[in-house]
Amino acid sequence: MTTQGSHVTTTGKAATTKPHTPTAGPAPLPLGADPHTARRLGRGLTGAGAVLAFAGTMLPWTWTAEFPGDLTLALYPAGLQLLTLAASVLTAALLLASAGVRGLRWLTPGGKHSALLLMTLANLGVTWYTAGAIAVELGGIVNFEPGMWIGLAGTLVALVGALALPADLPPEPDGTRADGAWHRLRHALKAPPPGRSAPLPGWAEILLICAACALGLYVFAYGIEAEDGPPFIGFLVLAAFAFPALGKAGLPRRLSVLAARHRTATLGAAFVAALLFPLTQSNEAYTNIAVSVLIFATVALGLNMVVGLAGILDLGYVAFLGVGAYTAALVSGAETSSLGLHVPFWAAVLIGAAVALVFGLVIGFPSLRLHGDYLAIVTLGFGEIFRISVQNLDGDSGPNVTNGPNGIPNIPDLEILGFNFGEEHAFLGFELGRFANYYLLMLLFTAIVVTVFRRSDNSRIGRAWIAIREDETAARAMGVNAFRLKLMAFALGATLAGMAGTVLAHVEFSVTPESYKFVHTAPPNSAFLLIAVILGGMGTVSGPLIGAALLYLIPAKLQFMADYQLLLFGIALILLMRFRPEGLIADRRKQLEFHETGQLDVPLDPAAGTPGLPRLGKTEA
Amino acid sequence: MTTTTTTGRAPAPRDTGGAVLEASGVTMRFGGLTAVRDVDLTVRAGEIVGLIGPNGAGKTTFFNCLTGLYIPTEGTVRYRGTVLPHRSHLVTQAGIARTFQNIRLFANMTVLENVLVGRHTRTSEGLFSALLRGPRFRKAERDSEDRAMELLDFTGLTDKRDHLARNLPYGEQRKLEIARALASEPGLLLLDEPTAGMTAVETTATRELVLAIREQGTAVLVIEHDMRFIFNLCDRVAVLVQGQKLIEGSPETVQMDDRVIAAYLGTPFEGEPGEAEAAEVRAAEAHSTGTDADQPEEGN
Ligand SMILES: Nc1ncnc2c1ncn2[C@@H]1O[C@H](COP(=O)(O)OP(=O)(O)OP(=O)(O)O)[C@@H](O)[C@H]1O
Ligand SMILES: [Mg+2]
Numbered sequence: 044m045t046t047q048g049s050h051v052t053t054t055g056k057a058a059t060t061k062p063h064t065p066t067a068g069p070a071p072l073p074l075g076a077d078p079h080t081a082r083r084l085g086r087g088l089t090g091a092g093a094v095l096a097f098a099g100t101m102l103p104w105t106w107t108a109e110f111p112g113d114l115t116l117a118l119y120p121a122g123l124q125l126l127t128l129a130a131s132v133l134t135a136a137l138l139l140a141s142a143g144v145r146g147l148r149w150l151t152p153g154g155k156h157s158a159l160l161l162m163t164l165a166n167l168g169v170t171w172y173t174a175g176a177i178a179v180e181l182g183g184i185v186n187f188e189p190g191m192w193i194g195l196a197g198t199l200v201a202l203v204g205a206l207a208l209p210a211d212l213p214p215e216p217d218g219t220r221a222d223g224a225w226h227r228l229r230h231a232l233k234a235p236p237p238g239r240s241a242p243l244p245g246w247a248e249i250l251l252i253c254a255a256c257a258l259g260l261y262v263f264a265y266g267i268e269a270e271d272g273p274p275f276i277g278f279l280v281l282a283a284f285a286f287p288a289l290g291k292a293g294l295p296r297r298l299s300v301l302a303a304r305h306r307t308a309t310l311g312a313a314f315v316a317a318l319l320f321p322l323t324q325s326n327e328a329y330t331n332i333a334v335s336v337l338i339f340a341t342v343a344l345g346l347n348m349v350v351g352l353a354g355i356l357d358l359g360y361v362a363f364l365g366v367g368a369y370t371a372a373l374v375s376g377a378e379t380s381s382l383g384l385h386v387p388f389w390a391a392v393l394i395g396a397a398v399a400l401v402f403g404l405v406i407g408f409p410s411l412r413l414h415g416d417y418l419a420i421v422t423l424g425f426g427e428i429f430r431i432s433v434q435n436l437d438g439d440s441g442p443n444v445t446n447g448p449n450g451i452p453n454i455p456d457l458e459i460l461g462f463n464f465g466e467e468h469a470f471l472g473f474e475l476g477r478f479a480n481y482y483l484l485m486l487l488f489t490a491i492v493v494t495v496f497r498r499s500d501n502s503r504i505g506r507a508w509i510a511i512r513e514d515e516t517a518a519r520a521m522g523v524n525a526f527r528l529k530l531m532a533f534a535l536g537a538t539l540a541g542m543a544g545t546v547l548a549h550v551e552f553s554v555t556p557e558s559y560k561f562v563h564t565a566p567p568n569s570a571f572l573l574i575a576v577i578l579g580g581m582g583t584v585s586g587p588l589i590g591a592a593l594l595y596l597i598p599a600k601l602q603f604m605a606d607y608q609l610l611l612f613g614i615a616l617i618l619l620m621r622f623r624p625e626g627l628i629a630d631r632r633k634q635l636e637f638h639e640t641g642q643l644d645v646p647l648d649p650a651a652g653t654p655g656l657p658r659l660g661k662t663e664a
Numbered sequence: 665m666t667t668t669t670t671t672g673r674a675p676a677p678r679d680t681g682g683a684v685l686e687a688s689g690v691t692m693r694f695g696g697l698t699a700v701r702d703v704d705l706t707v708r709a710g711e712i713v714g715l716i717g718p719n720g721a722g723k724t725t726f727f728n729c730l731t732g733l734y735i736p737t738e739g740t741v742r743y744r745g746t747v748l749p750h751r752s753h754l755v756t757q758a759g760i761a762r763t764f765q766n767i768r769l770f771a772n773m774t775v776l777e778n779v780l781v782g783r784h785t786r787t788s789e790g791l792f793s794a795l796l797r798g799p800r801f802r803k804a805e806r807d808s809e810d811r812a813m814e815l816l817d818f819t820g821l822t823d824k825r826d827h828l829a830r831n832l833p834y835g836e837q838r839k840l841e842i843a844r845a846l847a848s849e850p851g852l853l854l855l856d857e858p859t860a861g862m863t864a865v866e867t868t869a870t871r872e873l874v875l876a877i878r879e880q881g882t883a884v885l886v887i888e889h890d891m892r893f894i895f896n897l898c899d900r901v902a903v904l905v906q907g908q909k910l911i912e913g914s915p916e917t918v919q920m921d922d923r924v925i926a927a928y929l930g931t932p933f934e935g936e937p938g939e940a941e942a943a944e945v946r947a948a949e950a951h952s953t954g955t956d957a958d959q960p961e962e963g964n
Contacts, residue, residue, distance in 0.1 A: 498794055498795050498797060499791060499795065502794035503783075503784065503789045503794065504789075504790065504794050505794070506773070506777055506780055506781050507781060507784055509772075509773060509777075510773065510781045513770040513771060513772055513773060514768050514769075514770060514771075516733065516752075516768065517764065517769070518770070518781065519733075519752040519753050520731060520733065520753075520756060520761075520762055521753075521781050521782050521844065521848065522756035522784045522785030523753055523784050524753045531791060
């Protein structure tokens, strides 16, 4: 019934633009015997469903404003309704793009129906989740208003329609015949890689990069501002399906090609977007989260240099953050500081980094002679030794240096050139509060770490690190002094963490030993840092940043499930390792390592070099 | 083994005066097992020397001793007159580069990056110059890349520069390993079974490559099981049997020697390592089946 795969494109015009195979696989939910009518029917249903869901958001979903986000107004979508609205619009756009409508085709250079299917799933997920949350929170489905019912129906119709569309890829050759509905569904979610894009003028490409950065900023700001509880979970549900949908459509791949072509512009745009973030925020609580995210992300990127580049599994990395924080606390004029010093901030940063460097060398020197599991255990041990020593240097069990478990409170706010970081400042009509100030300061450090990472990665030293990670014996036989280089990576990572720690001490007013555990329910701790690196993607710059943002935001936003947090992270990590072992952002190498395609890295046109891949040796700022 | 050894042999080395490599009395014991026993070997500039012997004879172990991956129990290795330290990166720095019997490329690096790693000892840009990216750094990177591209050209891998090493076909992986070793500008190149698993055509190409390497002034010491390849290529051949050097000489002499034939056919020969020890070697060999023979112990 569904084996017929001959793909009759609706218009000749569309047929010429299809870069890939003309045959398509079976639909997961065959509605009509004839593929042509099935396609028609599927598109019709999806479109109608999307319009219906869109219309639903214009009507009230519930009668009381007690449910977070106020979903009671007609023609005024708010809170979770906005998410359904966005998903409906995206569904419609992907539908039109997959039908080959002129002007929208760039949306789906890769998969078409697979992307559409995932997007309808996203819409269904967020809308039905909202309905469930309303029913649970307000007590029963009697609290639904018509708009909610329309939304539920619309998203369901759209999903059924998307299921009736044929798969993007032709049916697999015999042997793995897709028989059951489950197999057909899995097959329908496979997408072909995007073909090559028509070249755009340079400015248009840079504009696209800027737009992507702006979108990223918007999504991040939305996530941070989303109220705790249902609105944030709805956001997560939507993101969890919508991003893979865009991924199937091939947009990230395209974007990474552009980003590789315009390295400096991409970094600049991302930096500006991050710089603008505090201006989008009016609430101190959210900038507080943002600065913590930034510190956590920066430290994770530092760890990525140790783990992702040099392949040293360091389970005690957070200790170096602690070293930096404690050093800064001791020399920055806190009343309880046993040193009683008050040096300027730049000096505190240098001292903190230097002390962390010394610790890195001292710890690395003996432990880096070990390998693999043994090294991991030893670093774990040193991390705990740091915390316990700090706890004991309280005047009772040892000399009083750190005040023991009480830590060093009341670290004064920074004041640089008369600019007090603790006070609000007006800037271009925007009020920048205490945390916004620190956010901007921290951003500078993040930029430094990103630069250090990128520059050392693409150099003689970075290549030697990766060689050691790949095969240490072969690297030594090629003349790489493995021990020295590993010590260098370890110490450099420690220095960067120490630097971040000096800012952390000021942001948090105080330092206590308890914040630098191996594992704890809230970041930063060594285990979370490592998870951020693995989740985001080892060896990449953006991976750990995104991974750290997620890992920080989710616990901060979902306070009510703090008890189950570690369990949930465990489950999430297992799922990720099963379905995307290379992490959210794939290093080109890792992607090839885990998904044996054999084709991804083949230059499409030898004369033009490799479009997606950075060319070696072309060093840029 | 009926090849006429003279056909196609490259002209005799011009300079046989200076010894590049002098190994004397090299012995390697693993617990009770003596894998290499009191081996002397000299390689002179411009020479291609073959090292043959049955499986488990200790050829790879001998290479590991030369390159500092193993610390020999006894004996010294000199390179151009100076005693080599037992640290493999210093050996490479001194001028000995090698390939591995089981290909050990940096699988997830590109072809070009692999060769660039080989340049490590011949460049000196440290972390700070990488961070500052001054003109000197850029020039050094450019030069390294040019040199690496020359080597890829030399080995015929130019159009594969951006492929991951792991995606290359087997024969090209072997070539890349040679290119990577050559990137360290060695005075002596050690090849461990460079034609293992290759087709006849690829073997011929490898032979040409080795001759071309010699033309550029690098001496070569090559382990190989392919007798035709060895006898056609080498100026001198040494035979290692059960850890001991049985005979060394021109391909013609070695080829004719009864003891060599006996060793390869498995007939025990009188006087040489006792039967008890041979059994021991075999036992250890059986024991180590499946483990990576190239994998040295951690030693500093
Ligand atoms: N690290 C080690 N520990 C213990 N025994 C070893 C070690 N390395 C090699 N041997 C033993 O030394 C002997 C010589 O091994 P080697 O790999 O040098 O032989 P080979 O001549 O290279 O053989 P092949 O032609 O099969 O490569 C073998 O019996 C092997 O088991
Ligand atoms: Mg061997």
